[in-house]
Amino acid sequence: MQFESYPFEKLSALLDPIEPNSAYAPLTLTIGEPQFETPAFIRNALCGSADTLRRYPKTAGEEMLNGAMRDFVARRFGVTLKQDQLVSCFGTREVLFNFPQYLLFDKPDPVMTFTNPFYQIYEGAAIASRAKVNYLNLDAANGFKPQVDPAVLQSSDLVILNFPNNPTSSCLSLEELGEWVKLALEYDFVLLNDECYSEIYPNEAPAGILEASAAVGNTAFKNVLALNSISKRSSAPGLRSGFIAGDAAILEGYRQYRTYIGCASPLPLQTAAAAAWADEAHVAEARSVYRENFEIATEILGTAVPEATFYLWLEVDDAIAFTEKLYRDYNLKVLPGEYLARTDINGNNPGKGRIRIALVERPERTRMALERIKEAMNG
Known part of the structure; x- marks a missing residue:
């Protein structure tokens, strides 16, 4: 059996040759793992x-x-x-x-x-x-x-x-x-x-x-x-x-x-x-944090608050190039959309031109990350 490399392995291969900007504290918004204490x-x-x-x-x-x-x-x-x-x-x-x-x-x-x-x-x-x-x-x-x-x-x-x-x-x-x-x-x-x-x-x-x-x-x-x-x-x-x-x-x-x-x-x-x-009480508490994160995203990036999940599926011109730029210039990791999809028989990859951003941090760190993304998009 031959399996594809996992998206995070592909991301590592993409970013390993790049020296991130040490002027920024590292931030990672790639994996869907809540960064909160287990209750x-x-x-x-x-x-x-x-x-x-x-x-x-x-x-x-x-x-x-x-x-x-x-x-x-x-x-x-x-x-x-x-x-x-x-x-x-x-x-x-x-x-x-x-x-x-x-x-x-x-x-x-x-x-x-x-x-x-x-x-x-x-x-x-x-x-x-x-x-x-x-x-x-x-x-x-x-x-x-x-x-x-x-x-x-x-x-x-x-x-x-x-x-x-x-x-x-x-x-x-x-x-x-x-x-x-x-x-x-x-x-x-x-x-x-x-x-x-x-x-x-x-x-x-x-x-x-x-x-x-x-x-x-x-x-x-x-x-x-x-x-x-x-x-x-x-x-x-x-x-x-x-x-x-x-x-x-x-x-x-x-x-x-x-x-x-x-x-x-x-x-x-x-x-x-x-x-x-x-x-259910602890789940409601976590939901309130994610809701705040999405409201911050609306404020900074103008994105709509989704119906569910803690992801932004953000449209960009070139997801690979933008991912490299975010890491090189802003010490921030996101995941290119094409790593999460496959090209179909018609040559279409529905992840192309998108990045996935996992809003799994506390609001203050989320704001910091999204401001870097906005600066990168405007730069």
């Missing part, structure tokens, strides 16, 4: 359960954690899940890589379709699954929303959506997600929505695929799965806590498959994660 009650739950390290954890997860996740889904999306409709996992990256391998194993000529730009693990899963890939390009012309091609959907075994979207910050409405559920049933493909940014929003909470499925009458979630994570929600990526939920028939086999992988979450991590999934 104290989560850290206390972790430390207070250290004695459980003496026990083997269940691959399927403890009920204290699984129950907290189901309660979160009910509280947030108005959907009541049965025990067999959710599988907790060791972060969602694990699922995004190994679930397609499980699902597509018996397909002689598997086909995956996913949004472009994308989280690179989708591509890695396609390579590991021997799957042909179709891209759903997201660009300004289509409002950063995937356009339906019946021929593509007819041939697809697995379609991965990512809304709220990384990196474009686009969202799909409940009705739009419901149309995708109908398409999954009509063309008989498995539809997975990666919802890891569902809790980072400035105003109205974005819709989820499970509530959309229920809204169009697919209350058993046939062919429909949602993925979510605690990493962004609770500023706790190190907990590696996520879940996949929906179609119980699909999850039954996947649950058994995971027992062979050996990626059970340690019990102290499960205890801390359960506390985090059960609490």
Whole structure:
């Protein structure tokens, strides 16, 4: 198997030969990792359960954690899940890589379709699954929303959506997600929505695929799965806590498959994660910081406040050259959009001419970074 270099590896190769301007303190807005303290009650739950390290954890997860996740889904999306409709996992990256391998194993000529730009693990899963890939390009012309091609959907075994979207910050409405559920049933493909940014929003909470499925009458979630994570929600990526939920028939086999992988979450991590999934106050507090960051961006760069996520998908003339300039002249790192996308069969790369800026710092550092970007754009 041959995998593409990760975007951050490409960025390092681009910037390593450059000497940054030491007159500026270094700032990094590349990775989607919240730069805030993990809330104290989560850290206390972790430390207070250290004695459980003496026990083997269940691959399927403890009920204290699984129950907290189901309660979160009910509280947030108005959907009541049965025990067999959710599988907790060791972060969602694990699922995004190994679930397609499980699902597509018996397909002689598997086909995956996913949004472009994308989280690179989708591509890695396609390579590991021997799957042909179709891209759903997201660009300004289509409002950063995937356009339906019946021929593509007819041939697809697995379609991965990512809304709220990384990196474009686009969202799909409940009705739009419901149309995708109908398409999954009509063309008989498995539809997975990666919802890891569902809790980072400035105003109205974005819709989820499970509530959309229920809204169009697919209350058993046939062919429909949602993925979510605690990493962004609770500023706790190190907990590696996520879940996949929906179609119980699909999850039954996947649950058994995971027992062979050996990626059970340690019990102290499960205890801390359960506390985090059960609490909403700390999430609201984090959202207020992200909202302030976007308001600063509007003030300095004139950008609109997105519906969700903590990213700016900023248009520039030449993303590679601008990334080099920001690092060389202002000691600031951002990520070129083409590193997050692929060129399609028509020669289009929807990430070209864009940079992704992760507004994951405190407001004072965010302001400092955005002022440098504005100066670079005006220079």
